[in-house]
Amino acid sequence: MNRSNLLIIIVVGAMVGLLSCIYIVDEREKALVLRFGRVVNVKEEPGLAFKLPLVDQVVTYEDRILSLEVGPLEITPSDDRRLIVDAFARYRIADVETFRQAVGGVGVSAGEQRLDNIMRDQTREILGTVSSNDILSSDRAALMLRIRNGAIAQARGLGLEVIDVRLKRTDLPQANLEATFARMRAEREREAADEIARGEEAAQRVRAQADRTEVELVSEAEREAEVIRGEADAERNGIFAEAYGADTEFFEFYRSLNAYSNALQPGNSSMVLSPDSEFFNYLKSATGNGQ
Known part of the structure; x- marks a missing residue:
């Protein structure tokens, strides 16, 4: 082996030994250095750190949440x-x-x-x-x-x-959920029944008040109608009396026409009267006095 090869081997070995002494801690991690299973160093800051080669072991843990x-x-x-x-x-x-x-x-x-x-x-x-x-x-x-x-x-x-x-x-839980829903449904139905009952009670009061108001209004209207009718009858009778006093013959003629109108109604097909009855005086003569 020549000197150049030996030098290369020495350099490579030195680099391997150097690299085995270095470890890198990421910024998202923390590291423990263990020597024969015992913690000898704690590395919490990111960057390069050193350890003994072949003896120390590096274990990393997450530093993030x-x-x-x-x-x-x-x-x-x-x-x-x-x-x-x-x-x-x-x-x-x-x-x-x-x-x-x-x-x-x-x-x-x-x-x-x-x-x-x-x-x-x-x-x-x-x-x-x-x-x-x-x-x-x-x-x-x-x-x-x-x-x-x-x-x-x-x-x-x-x-x-x-x-x-x-x-x-x-x-x-499912069983409790169904029971709770059933209880809630029963409570809502009870509340609805109470609301309906209260609504019916209020409706009854409104209807009773309306009926009472109707009776009062009708009674008042009938009373006023009777008063007006009485006043009208009195006024009519006064007019008749005045007319009778002014022209007796005309008044008798008017009364006879009213009697004919009331008697000769549809359905009154026959009348039994004496031939000399005064009822038809104005029908039997031109003057209306039976002559």
Whole structure:
């Protein structure tokens, strides 16, 4: 082997050795340097760092905010109405060394499983102290804050920081849902029946008032009509009396014509009268006096 080849081998070996001493930490990550399984260094700032080759091992963890979906969870609020709750949490690995000690070499999945258990316990504990109406209402920020605060202390032991908790879905189980719908339907039907009854009562009052007003108006109108009719009759009789006093013969002629009009109506086909009856005086003579 000549000197040039030996030099190349030495340079390549030096480069490999140098590269094995260097590792890069991304800005989205944190790194732990393990020596025989024991943490010897924590690298949280992005950039280049050095380690012992063949001895040290570098393990990286996410430094970004992560999401954890908490699957459907059945809870029993204080009013014993069971609910199905879905939630999710936002968290980050705040202390990678504590997280490594808590979960070992299994990784993030083990930490998420333990955080999921914490979230389930806190959700059951907090929501079990309030009524279902509080949980189903749109104003649940205080409940979510209590769940987050309760999970923070327990998650800190895992090296995790719980940033936010949200309740996504809060529904009744299917059997309870149908029973609730039936109860709501019965309540609405009862309210409708009450409204109908109140409406009928109001209609009866309106009808009674209208009938009473009608009777009063008709009675008043009939009274006024009788008064007017009496006044008209009196005025007519006065005119007749004045006319009779002015021309006795004309008045008798007028009365005879009225008698003929009333007697000779359609249907009055026959009349039995004496031939010398005074009824037809104005029909038997030109002067109307029977001569």
